[in-house]
Amino acid sequence: MEKITNEFIEHANTAITNANKVVILTHKNPDGDALGSGLAMWHFFKSLQKEVTFLVPNQLPTNLFWMPGMAEILVYEENKEKGKLTIASSDLLVMVDFNHHSRLSEAGNHVMNHKAPKILIDHHPNPEPIADLIYSRVSSSSTAEMVFEFIQKTRGEEYISRAIADCLFVGIMTDTGSFSYNSSEPHTYEVVGKLLSKGVNKDELTDKVYNNFSEHRLRLMGYAVNQRMVVLPEFQTAYIYLTKKDLEDYKHEPGDTEGFVNYPLSIRNIVFTAIFIEKDNYTKCSFRSKGNFPANLVSMNHFNGGGHKNAAGGESKMSIQESMEKFESILPLYKHLLIQ
Ligand code: 5GP
Ligand code: MN
Numbered sequence: 607m608e609k610i611t612n613e614f615i616e617h618a619n620t621a622i623t624n625a626n627k628v629v630i631l632t633h634k635n636p637d638g639d640a641l642g643s644g645l646a647m648w649h650f651f652k653s654l655q656k657e658v659t660f661l662v663p664n665q666l667p668t669n670l671f672w673m674p675g676m677a678e679i680l681v682y683e684e685n686k687e688k689g690k691l692t693i694a695s696s697d698l699l700v701m702v703d704f705n706h707h708s709r710l711s712e713a714g715n716h717v718m719n720h721k722a723p724k725i726l727i728d729h730h731p732n733p734e735p736i737a738d739l740i741y742s743r744v745s746s747s748s749t750a751e752m753v754f755e756f757i758q759k760t761r762g763e764e765y766i767s768r769a770i771a772d773c774l775f776v777g778i779m780t781d782t783g784s785f786s787y788n789s790s791e792p793h794t795y796e797v798v799g800k801l802l803s804k805g806v807n808k809d810e811l812t813d814k815v816y817n818n819f820s821e822h823r824l825r826l827m828g829y830a831v832n833q834r835m836v837v838l839p840e841f842q843t844a845y846i847y848l849t850k851k852d853l854e855d856y857k858h859e860p861g862d863t864e865g866f867v868n869y870p871l872s873i874r875n876i877v878f879t880a881i882f883i884e885k886d887n888y889t890k891c892s893f894r895s896k897g898n899f900p901a902n903l904v905s906m907n908h909f910n911g912g913g914h915k916n917a918a919g920g921e922s923k924m925s926i927q928e929s930m931e932k933f934e935s936i937l938p939l940y941k942h943l944l945i946q
Pocket of ligand 1: 918921
């Protein structure tokens with residue numbers, strides 16, 4: 607559903623009224639939009655006096671620890687029994703910022719098997735029918751922008767507290783690269799305007815999000831660009847790779863490599879970028895593109911992933927070396943789309 611309809615609002619309102627134990631869910635390796643949208647929902651249901659838990663599949667990025675409500679998040683990987691019990695005893699599941707149950711990792715099966723009503727709010731293409739009520743708008747800057755509409759249209763704008771406004775602003779800002787992409791619709795700025803009038807301090811939040819890393823992270827960034835970047839001008843493509851040892855050497859913290867994949871896009875004529883990060887049993891891949899090149903197609907076709915046209919991700923069971931080789935080997939298939 608590209609537009610939030612009266613029917614959706616009516617059903618959502620009934621679901622909210624009937625719920626006592628609510629679980630909010632977002633995708634693994636959560637980013638600013640996933641956390642901002644989920645935390646805003648968590649604050650919203652708390653203000654309605656519901657018993658509410660925000661359940662996240664795995665580790666939280668350290669630079670966002672300060673976000674209001676972060677300390678209350680239940681991390682499934684750290685406490686699986688509690689996670690399962692919380693899902694099983696819930697009477698409403700609210701899912702934000704993902705389009706496929708596999709994005710919840712192991713928690714996904716428990717969520718799918720639980721019979722409580724489910725609401726999904728998301729801006730990724732082709733959502734799987736995993737909820738009774740789905741609000742999907744692919745053109746939206748972020749899920750956070752849609753969560754604003756959800757709260758505004760179900761209960762009213764007065765429910766957007768300062769904490770909710772801060773969380774939603776972080777979601778919109780991070781998913782648009784500080785309003786540099788996916789942010790050409792006037793509606794986004796209407797929502798941002800309302801968030802600012804709720805008291806959001808834009809400069810302070812920008813500082814807290816982007817200037818809140820360790821010294822090691824900045825040095826890792828320099829190393830990645832200097833030593834671990836491969837540029838392939840004949841495909842207008844560049845990629846970065848980081849081994850487990852690289853991450854250990856630079857005392858990596860969760861969230862440290864967020865955004866690295868974007869840097870090679872600053873090179874003139876580069877339209878497609880990737881990053882490969884070595885994990886224990888797999889290789890994490892991220893893809894970014896400019897203009898019409900479908901990064902999500904490459905991710906979907908070759909790296910078990912998906913995402914948006916210009917920002918996609920996936921996981922490869924191959925080693926980091928094999929993943930990079932595969933990446934280079936498939937580029938000729940896309941040459942007609944890369945060289946425009
Ligand atoms: P990132 O590269 O920052 O992890 O993710 C970029 C985009 O791709 C996000 O919109 C994210 O939801 C999506 N994405 C990342 N990893 C995966 C994955 O493993 N599977 C799918 N389907 N989408 C992913
Ligand atoms: Mn998002």
